[in-house]
Amino acid sequence: MMFAGDTLVQAAALGPAAAGVVWLLLSPWPVARRIGGGLLALAAHVAAWAVLWRLYSGEAVSWRGLEPDLLRASIVAFAQIGILLAATRAERLPSAGAAGAMIALGVATSAMTYGAYATGLVTLALLVPVTTLAAAAAGLTGSGRRDLGGIAGLAAADVLVVAGLSMVLARTGSTVLGPAGGHDLGTWVLLLGAAAKAGAIPGIGTWRLAATGGPGAPVAAVIRGQGIALLVVAGPGIAGVEGSVPVAAGAALLAFACGAAGLRAARASGALSAVTGVGACIPFLALGLGGAVGFRAFLTAAPAFLLAAGAAFAVAWAQDPPLAEPSRPPRGGRWLGAATLAVAGASLVGLPPGGGFPGTWLALDLAAVRAEVDPWTLALAGLTVLGLLAAALAAVPLLRAVRPKRLPAALAALVAGALLYMGAAPVRLGIGWFIRIERAGAVPELLPASGAPGLPGVPGGQLLTALVPAAAIVLLVVLLGRGLRGSGTDGFAPLIVRREPRGLLRRAAELRAEAERLFLGVGLAMLLEIGVIFGLVRLVLLGAHQGFL
């Protein structure tokens, strides 16, 4: 072995912050900062995959209080791909904004990775607010107050996560994260915070942060990863895979709300947040439905969500007219961006053959099978699919609005290719990974005679067979026309054109603008973070009684 396990863990956890610092130090020299910061970031990412590989091979990898399991190491590795894609966009922001975004991305990624690898509940809690503070700091280097959107919501999510972890500590009496059997108020509060961080709650937290055009927005990629890592902690990590009706119902309602919010989106950024938000709800729904099948659906959906959210952000972020980058990319770049966004969007809303399709299909199929006994689960599936389709249709105008740069588009296209492969052959790709994680998580064995749905829903070969006649017909039309024409249309056209607010709505809009002008959101976020610090002090003291120090 070239590197010891502890070296790899250190590199994966601390490397991103080091990369951010190096980028900042070299920031006056564009080529040097890209080479120096980029190489360090890539090295840290390779280390994260090496940690995953060691765990996959059955080796134990640890350093001090960090001893990741295979699932959390995998979440970190997939989330870091999305973060690297976000970095390619952050790097091109105006100088002060780029510096703020890149250092915030590095520090937040290290905090996210460190927290996900941690075995201690108190260590995890201490790192939770770091991502929010990093996003706020990055937002402050931007040009407007709107760049700080979502910070108050993220601070509220921090409060929920710390409160949830405190309740878990009080219930279990142990500072070591481990199965405590079943959901309780603590895990529900923790999951609500995780949902806000994953971007699944419309208009709050990561949803709003990612919809801003400022330097804080790329940090949303890190916070989404943190949200999914917290979902793993609260779900299989603490509560096991028993499932929970409130969690499943909450996820279905949130998916529906995300779709509805997508319909009301007046700008490209709103539609992007909606389609990403609805994708974030699927892992929550899968774990809420629970059992061996629900857990398998989660394992299939979560990595695809992280990759698709990253790819969609890389090509479709900041495409609203006042925020768009000034130069027009060549036509090829636009089409590559649109194709990438189409695949990433299809993955997020679970349409075939995107990477999110197998997980979404399995979760919905599980709900439909359960409906044979509990018909209300059909209502959950119904709400979810309504949200999925609404978000998909609301995102249609995004496809013609994308104008990405070549590098982010090319890298995101590679991820889109991977998503298509994940959608077509999920079992071939992940069977070893599924089995290892399920064994470690003590997931109950499923007898084939039980009639539960299983992967693959449709084998990749059959998906490919369906592609051939469709492609043949489209190719025939293209050949008859002897080529393709340019689009001719541009920009985002909202599905519902909203009228100017009147009466109370107008007053509310004015109040909101006034609150933004006075930085009330940031003030509220500060107050909430002070609450988080008090909560953390209390948690450390509680933990000290259990031997944390």
Added chain:
Amino acid sequence: MAIFLALLLTLVLGALADVATGGVRRLFRTPGPWWRGVARAWSDARLLVRDRDRASVLEAAGAGAALVGATLAAAAAAGLLPSSAAFLYLALALAATGGHVAASTSPVEAGEGRAARARFLAILAEPAFVLALGVAFLRWRASDLEAIRGAHEVLGPGYRVGPGMAAAGLVLAALALVAAGALRQAPEPGEEAGSEGGPALLVTLCRWSLAGATALTAAALLAGRGLGPAAADWPLRAEAAPLLGLAAAGAVVAGLARAGLFALPERRRWLAAPATLVLALAALILVAAA
């Protein structure tokens, strides 16, 4: 070959729906022949070849996605692919979304407005579509078409299997499914200059494939003895006749629903969505009460 045939079937059924729409509109003295839907597709193809009225990449990709979705749904309905409720829905959702993507980059401004209104109507019709599909599966307490086919094999076609209220509920659900499916389609091409040729042809193919796949799905839920890989090879065998007959009837119902939509003034067309929802709710009540 069987999957290719499934796609062709959806296109033929969709064309039949367009003919039904034209026929009803002709009855109500709307100008133009009853075969105008099919004739328009032919003239668009001619313009594509003669004047090189080409499609854009987005239109081609959207149409490709729509056709893949329709193929998957039709093949699942015919028993050529695994056919759970979730898979059927997601495939039909891909067919609908792909069609709207293809229609979203119309070269003329009026086309963009039509596309946005069609997307909005599709979203309004979605609750009825989801409910109708759910009720049809709930009727058999199954989540898979395979199980429903088995029930049909033993008990006979679904519309004949009692109790009467459940059978009526199933028929109503199938009707609501097809009618709501007709409202989810991409818009018809306009008459103004510029909205013809390749783009219009692709959007028409999307509409046909979605209408056909929805009709086949409804037929499979009503009398779903699937074609099966052997029966689906050309020439089709006699055992496929009931399914195809019901699918053709479904396509005609979709055409009628579309004609009903056009009979409404432009600003009142959203009313069609709650009407289909009422139909689906009635189906739910009948199935639940039985």
